[in-house]
Amino acid sequence: MAQEAPNLTQTVSGWAAHDISGKISPYTFKRRENGINDVTIKILYCGICHTDLHYAKNDWGITMYPVVPGHEITGVITEVGSNVKEFKVGDRVGVGCLAATCLECEFCKSSQENYCDQLQFTYNGIFWDGTVTYGGYSDMLVADHRYVVRIPENLPMDAAAPLLCAGITVFTPLKDSSLLDSPKKKIGIVGLGGLGHMAVKFGKAFGHHVTVISTSPSKEREAKERLGADDFLISTDSEHMQAGKRTLDFILDTVSAKHPLGPILELLKVNGTLSVVGAPDRPFDLSAFPLIFGKRTIKGSIIGGIKETQEMLDLCGKHEITCDIEVVKPEEINQSMDRLARNDVRYRFVIDIAGNSSKL
């Protein structure tokens, strides 16, 4: 269907998964011409997000093969459409999860286009012209400029790439709970992976007391010494968890493996909020008691709007916050995905798409 659209004239070199093995191999495909609202981006770096792994292996049953993953994209603009006033050739930019939204609903009109019910993702989505979207594991991207953000000059393009998904995913719930400008709150971060380590950095930058809650005692030193966490609770240690009861104002749960929520909720003060951004593939076990007896709230959050993403990047520039990364070559994508599946990465793989590893 879709890929027969007449304006698919630009040949792109990329990397795709072709079946449920999830194995990534070189793949040549076409992108649309640069339209009046588009910018063309020479891709320099692309982060490897856990979501890429799920799509590559069709874990959610919705993959359209071949799939070119990647939604943590940084690069340089090489062409701008006639309607585009905000960007020019040579600008350092990023593209995250969003490729298109309806632009008309209440969410699009209030800069919450991430909640538009017609949103289409940067890969494995359907663009306005009916074509399937292909992501950042490729050397060039044509993107609608309304979903493009600027990378601050002082941030390296490789370590900035994961801010486009991991960064905004944890930034938005902090902002939503008014934690950007009300310091000295006690916040908890459950899980210390790609998302969790960014949340610790934001929490410290915004002046909070940060407690990491993890199943791995081995992560305590790293959490405190490298990331600056103030406290560390081992979630499987009931004495630890007992001692932490009713101590936290807010908790962000980044864990995507199934885990009990009750003991985590008990750590919240009365009226505290647990925000969930990890997505276990099975339902939570949840007793009503920690909610009732503590007047606590559980809510969820998915990425962020474009305006909010720019706000996050600007704050990252101001506080010099980037992701801790391991840069890999395109030939190492499969090996990196295997390691990611085992959580063997600190804390994000980033593919050096343009092959220069320069600190642009």
Ligand SMILES: [Zn+2]
């Ligand atoms: Zn992602």
Ligand SMILES: [Zn+2]
């Ligand atoms: Zn909309």
